[in-house]
Amino acid sequence: MRFPFMRFPLRLPGFIPRETLLMALGSLHAHKFRSFLTVLGIVIGITTAISIASILTGLRGQIVKIIEEYGTNNIYAYHLTTGPQVGERDQKERARKPLTPEDAEAIRTGASHVQDVAQVSPNIGYWGGAFDDTVSYNGKNYRRGNTQGVTPNYGGITNVTLREGRFFTEFDDASRRNVMVIGVNAADALFPNPNNIVGREVKMGGHVFEIIGVLEKRKNGVFGENEEDNHVLVPFRTGLKIAPGRRYLELN
Template sequence: MLIFENILLALTAIRSNKMRSFLTMLGIIIGISSVIAITSIGASAKGVVGKEFESYGMNNMYLYVNWAMTPDGVDYEDLFTPEDIEALAARYPDDIQYIAPSISSSSKTKIGRTEGKLNMTGVAADYNKYKNMKMLHGRMINKSDVDGQKDRIVIDKKAALYFFNNENPVGKTLGVVINEEMKDLTIVGVYEIEASIFDGMRASDSYSTYVPYPILEYSDPATSYLELYTNEKKNQNDLGTEFSQYLSRIKGKDPQFYTFESAESQMGTINNILGTLSIAIGAIAAISLVVGGIGIMNIMLVSVTERTREIGIRKSLGARTSDILMQFLIESMIISAIGGIIGTGLGVGIAAIGMSFAHISVVIQPSVILLAVGFSAIVGVFFGLYPARKAAKLDPIEALRYE
């Protein structure tokens, strides 16, 4: 097969036509680098989304009325009552770690001359055990706060900095309006949560805080959303289906009347969108690889014509048809493999630079690199085959006569 000799020959040929070889490779370089860059960016984004959901807890779930089932609006008796919640928690003691109505409210507040807006999320006890958060001062809302419907609040580190200039605010009070009623909430803790890429997207100017959920309820405690943290060892889809069907049953509704949304399924949806996008853009990039391959074929055909006489000489000295075929095939493969390697480097570079602007660490998938370089080599073989066959089939006498 004379592979080693042919590789040396190919490198000599590529080196003696540097500019032309580079231009030939360009198509492959562009194709491969865009495939690598796009898939790396896609994978990095997936990684970020995954991390984001992990910070919420992958076992986070919401149960709610399936709006599609109630075209005429939700009736009062369809809402979840405290008894429903208790029944559900009692039915699945091992699978439900946390359950509470999901209620939130917002209010303006003022400390001295500092005015700001608070977003208050109602939680049950020990919410910080499930959501990924760190207590900096004091404690989280506890059972006695919830049971006693106490006017307590846990604020974000940023709020503490804004209102209290970073001194420990535990014990201080914040005046807020809840359900048109003035309340003074005592700060019992300050928490910190890891910065999220969604922070920038939340255009809200309000600070996140947590309060015992009963203080946000109107006189009537029925609610349309439940927040849960579930047994993370189980399939979240199965659990969600089971919970919502149980609720439908105890409330005498169709099995699909209540539905759920789990962090896992949301992440799946986002990953699907990202994956589809990656494939779509990747396909466009793959087209540029084919265009690159045609470029290689074109230049190889020129090269065969230019070296007609050389081919004749080689044949007269005993080169077989297959020897000549291999010579040109290896040359086109090396051109596209070099293009593939440069393209990979460039693609990784582009992805790294792009991701560094978004402050996301870049994820490089070795499988994609292998695939891209392998694909470029296949492009080299496929588009090199025709010119190489043309060279190999040359009649030695005519080739020797060629000027």
């Protein structure tokens, strides 16, 4: 069998009806543009499906790496539901009491499988009301900081690595010292020269803080960004001192 647009005769397998194939090929030849659009639509659909699957697989792998970097045996406890919120919280949830340092101690002593509990006073600038957590140094300002008050064991629990300096000690926390550990994004924004940042004094909320450590950039993040790189950390009790209105805690 031969068509005008075919160079060579077409040999049909025995299981394909001759009339069916002739009709199909004739229709394709008669409606070339429509056939082209059909094939193009199929190609675009398959390509889109493969692309979306690849993106989702890569995103899942990235999230797994982030969890592994922070520690796969960590649990984060909040007294309110986290994530996107549609509408108001129900009365039962609003009636929950905030987590307290006593809750952290009760978990530490009462749960035999829990190795340690870190207390975090998250996002001091936002939840602290009038407290301005803009970090200033020599005319430069950093306003993107995720300002938190954390206990000294926070670094060990979340696998923090320091590029320079040290993390908080029990003395820093108990004495409510004005010391600070900053993420790499804050360091780059405030200090053009990345060397010898430790020991510099910055201002935040009308207080002077000494930088005692700079966090190493996290290796993994969603779309290349990791919130920890924006961290501005102070000792837990220092956070309560400078932003007394911030009483909502999270436990790690």
